[in-house]
Amino acid sequence: MNNIIVPAMGESITEGTIYKWHVKEGEAVKLGDVLLELETDKVNLEMSAEIDGVIEKILRQNGDTVQIGEVIGRIQSGGEAGVAAEVASEKSVPIDEKKVVAEEKPSAIVAGKPAEPHQANESASFLAASPSARKLARERGIELEQVQDRDTKGRIYQENVRNHSEVANDQVKRSGDGQGGTGGANPLAQAAPVPSAQEFVVASSKPMVRERMSRRRVTIAKRLVEAQRTAAMLTTFNEVDMTAILDIRKRRKQAFQEKHDVNLGFMSFFTKAVVGALKAYPLLNAEIDGEDILVKKYYDIGIAVSAKEGLVVPVVRDADRLGFAEIERQIGELAGKARSNKLSISELQGGTFTITNGGVFGSLLSTPILNTPQVGILGMHKIQLRPIAIDKDTMENRPMMYIALSYDHRIVDGSEAVRFLVAVKELLEDPESLLLEG
Template identity: 65%
Template sequence: MSEIKVPAMGESITEGTVSRWLVKEGETVNQGDVLLELETDKVNIEISAEESGVLEKIIRQEGETVEIGETIGTLGAGTGGGSGASASEPAAEQKQAAVSAPEAVAVAAPPAPAAVATESSDNGTKTASPAARKLARERGIELDQVQSKDPIGRVYQEDVKSHSTQAPAPTPAPVSKAPAAPASAPAAGGSTYAKPVERQRMSRRRATIAKRLVEAQQTAAMLTTFNEVDMTAIMDVRKRRKDKFKEKHDIGLGFMSFFTKAVVGALKKFPTINAEIDGEDVVLKKYYDIGIAVSAKEGLVVPVVRDADRLGFAEIEKSIADLASKARSNSLALSDLQGGTFTITNGGTFGSLLSTPILNTPQVGILGMHKIQLRPVAIDAERMENRPMMYIALSYDHRIIDGSEAVRFLVTVKELLEDPESLLIEG
């Protein structure tokens, strides 16, 4: 028998949450088969079997918090009673057999209703996830009435949600004989919850984001300064060069490469904004690892473009595209997220005209990009033109960055963007 343990996942991660077991007790697995998914503060990882055998026992259930090195299950040699297959039979053949004979699934005996409906047997039942049981209790739904989409018949939260939209949930019996308050009388706090609501548990990543954002506001003397950029020159360069750029580099010429180059040029001029505070010391970083904020399904992540000062426009665009793709497919590695020195976030992709970004601590500066909008601009005392303008915002830690330094940094970014040729020199 061997133990299934939570592996080390980086210096900054000490625990995780069991997201989903992909194998049931008694099932046969081969070496390398994925046993479960583990959710951490930064990335989700898959834990695989280190040897072939049978999953004898699941010690930590879905939704439970586990620490690095903790035993969460046991794997033994032999044939699993739940799968009905020998230990030497490849898992792929079992899956293929299930696909090629759907009628066998249709006539298989369903789990006993008593086992499905039991709410107190959390340690033994594998028929529903904790989240599904909780949601079913809240909505007054019997689990044996829920149709599972899982091949092994396990009920998940999505199955309960789907069931509740297809059929009205029965009204749960009242737990108190006290007369109900009138619907018009609000409870203390101004809400009665009499109307339909849905309660969702924060994902581990969302909870961590919330915690870090609050910490950033509580620990840093954060201030934001604003400016605006005339994007005419950049848009002209993109219009003239985008086809040849795409043909040569097999990647589009976007705005992020210009902004990354401009930020690097400004950071070289104002090195304190590329630093961090360590106790009573200021650590000035002589490298430029620029974090690019990406909105993923489970929340904001900030993968890092390494050594951006050494990369060309095409290399920056490819790095950003690759990191964004990983973020949206939930395949970022810890190394993709660690060690950034400055962050760029682009709320303009969602239509934001102006915002005050929050620091990505321990960094002391973050640049916010916004929507490009045609606005009338005075060219001289007698002439007005409609120009593509963008508001930009720099949030900074006032503990080590003076207001004048922050303003000059943002003016430098503006000047570099409005003269793209200078990026080849300054960036």
């Protein structure tokens, strides 16, 4: 018997939460198979099997808080690596007792009448598959009983499922091209489910690479789709003359750097301008809770940062109480943590409004997606010289930036959103007002 123990996960981390078990009691695992995911305030960690065997007992469940060194499950090592054990309730049952237990629905065999070998193998096939094989089979809509490609002990691995899928796709494709008929078709092709369009792509001769999405990318994808599905999202645009801010940065940048040991960037100006506009139009600093509106009287501004594994939005807390130097310092520290994957969960939670800057990558205009449950997000873009009419007789080339406000139309009216964005524009074009309004 081998215990599954919560490992040490770095300094200052004494506990974690079981995010998700990937196996169930009675399932066979091989050395290296992922057993579960642990979530902490700083890192997410996958725990893998350290031996071949069967999950004998799961002691702590999804959502439980566990301590470092705590036993959360047990693996029963067997005579054959990776062979699934039949289980009844919480206790292993020997094979010669004429009973095969499936994952959820037991199937008793009449005493004194041994089952056919093929039938017994089909009944236990789910238990004899590795977790990665079961997951791939679910994704491709394949019943494991249909997978004939197995090892000598009847075990099914990810490669066996993949081979089955490719064979089935090839047979269905040949049948569709008129090169095969039902009369002489392989029973495997008849039993296999009709593959999706994606499966046909997998079987294509064109070169391609399949990569699994990271947990962060999966989370980002789900949240963005959820935002578009649940919010009545609309975007309004304006443009900002950046002449005054560029002039201040040119004159003050060196002195600011020497005094505060931090660069005077654009984000502190935009953060201050957003805070000032939020004070004037508080519904942009709110969220919807059922049939209620929660208007927040604090200003925790999320700053979108592009990291290797995907976009993250760390939060600058109480931005209304911070000076330019402290805002720039916090944004720099949070961005550094994001790119080195050292952000804590607390640094990513609880923002009231978000700013995203696509301009650093050259974006001229975009429609940012809400960072739910927030109801507003401001998009910054590339500064570009454009001819601007100063009056009816004068034109000048000015450094201009398009800005975009996406908002939730369920609680923010169009007129309020437009006036909010105009307020941001006016504060940025008159930076001295930021000292009073921001």
